[in-house]
Amino acid sequence: MRVIVIGGTGHVGTYLAPRLVEAGHQVVVLSREQRQPYQPHGAWNAVERVGIDRLAEEGAGTFGARVAALKPDAVIDMICFTPQSARHLVEALRGRVQHFLHCGTIWVHGHSVEVPTTESQPRRPFGEYGVQKAAIEAYLLDQARRHGFPATILHPGHIVGQGWAPLNPGGHFNPEVFARLARGEELALPNLGLETVHHVHADDVAQAFMQAIANWNQAVGESFHVVSPAALTLRGYAEAVAGWFGQPARLRFLPWEEWRTAVAAGDAEMTWDHIAHSPNCSIAKARRLLAYNPRYSSLQAVHESVDWLIEHGVVQV
Numbered sequence: 001m002r003v004i005v006i007g008g009t010g011h012v013g014t015y016l017a018p019r020l021v022e023a024g025h026q027v028v029v030l031s032r033e034q035r036q037p038y039q040p041h042g043a044w045n046a047v048e049r050v051g052i053d054r055l056a057e058e059g060a061g062t063f064g065a066r067v068a069a070l071k072p073d074a075v076i077d078m079i080c081f082t083p084q085s086a087r088h089l090v091e092a093l094r095g096r097v098q099h100f101l102h103c104g105t106i107w108v109h110g111h112s113v114e115v116p117t118t119e120s121q122p123r124r125p126f127g128e129y130g131v132q133k134a135a136i137e138a139y140l141l142d143q144a145r146r147h148g149f150p151a152t153i154l155h156p157g158h159i160v161g162q163g164w165a166p167l168n169p170g171g172h173f174n175p176e177v178f179a180r181l182a183r184g185e186e187l188a189l190p191n192l193g194l195e196t197v198h199h200v201h202a203d204d205v206a207q208a209f210m211q212a213i214a215n216w217n218q219a220v221g222e223s224f225h226v227v228s229p230a231a232l233t234l235r236g237y238a239e240a241v242a243g244w245f246g247q248p249a250r251l252r253f254l255p256w257e258e259w260r261t262a263v264a265a266g267d268a269e270m271t272w273d274h275i276a277h278s279p280n281c282s283i284a285k286a287r288r289l290l291a292y293n294p295r296y297s298s299l300q301a302v303h304e305s306v307d308w309l310i311e312h313g314v315v316q317v
């Protein structure tokens with residue numbers, strides 16, 4: 001197929017575009033061409049690159065027509081954040097694509113009730129990002145089920161890979177947390193450290209997109225969580241990271257109100273967003289319908305990423 005990936009040079013696109021090429025698809029990647037994929041891969045020589053600023057084109061009302069003019073069989077939309085944006089594209093592609101795949105987020109769920117959370121649980125998102133993504137999901141599922149638009153929605157967890165800092169055991173992105181654990185220094189965690197995070201390796205997200213394309217009849221009109229096989233508690237995550245460096249985890253636990261004043265305001269804000277959600281999502285549906293089979297556990301994905309941070313001097317151990 002001729003597959004257009006909108007925003008295809010980022011975390012997921014780095015792995016997805018080469019997978020699509022290797023599967024024999026004709027691949028077109030749209031981006032502003034401000035950045036390169038995180039990892040080099042020879043398959044990029046076979047990828048057609050088109051420089052487009054989506055927001056500028058949407059403002060001019062021309063984005064959908066530009067994508068349609070590329071004559072796609074399938075479109076993978078990695079960077080859609082509002083229902084208006086989704087609607088604009090769907091209107092332009094209606095009747096013109098075999099498959100439309102949207103990258104969502106597990107933030108379409110608010111806090112969990114029963115865990116692992118399944119896709120069928122009622123959506124109670126909070127925060128602008130999750131609320132907008134849940135509205136996009138509802139719109140696309142309605143378009144698929146009522147109007148036959150061939151949409152699939154994949155909801156990744158915290159995306160991990162070589163080249164950027166993963167969500168750390170403190171629930172934020174400051175790589176110093178890994179350095180402290182590696183050096184055996186004390187680390188304070190909020191509450192009892194039992195709130196959860198749910199990572200996924202970027203290549204496993206790419207795998208899920210491939211599996212959705214390959215299992216069209218199971219994927220259309222459905223949404224799927226795309227995470228590792230199991231979420232982590234902050235405490236267990238911290239202990240595992242310290243263990244990689246032969247250190248005991250020297251952890252201290254502080255009530256949230258105390259903890260948040262002990263770290264940078266930006267880090268505290270990030271942690272609040274993660275622990276207020278405390279995701280723990282099921283991949284049973286993706287396993288059953290798409291044969292999604294993640295290669296990485298959360299800890300394996302993070303370990304690979306932290307090794308990269310150490311090799312590149314970001315984390316000093």
Ligand SMILES: NC(=O)c1ccc[n+]([C@@H]2O[C@H](COP(=O)([O-])OP(=O)(O)OC[C@H]3O[C@@H](n4cnc5c(N)ncnc54)[C@H](OP(=O)(O)O)[C@@H]3O)[C@@H](O)[C@H]2O)c1
Nearest residue numbers: 007008009010011012031032033034035053054105158159
């Ligand atoms: N990161 C996470 O942990 C996480 C977790 C759950 C869900 N998600 C979802 O994952 C998706 C993002 O995927 P990602 O993390 O692989 O992306 P990413 O790393 O943020 O990369 C974004 C891609 O889009 C391009 N881009 C950005 N703005 C653009 C614009 N205005 N016009 C055209 N291209 C543009 C970028 O290239 P240029 O800069 O060169 O244009 C790049 O190719 C989002 O839908 C997000 O909600 C992410």
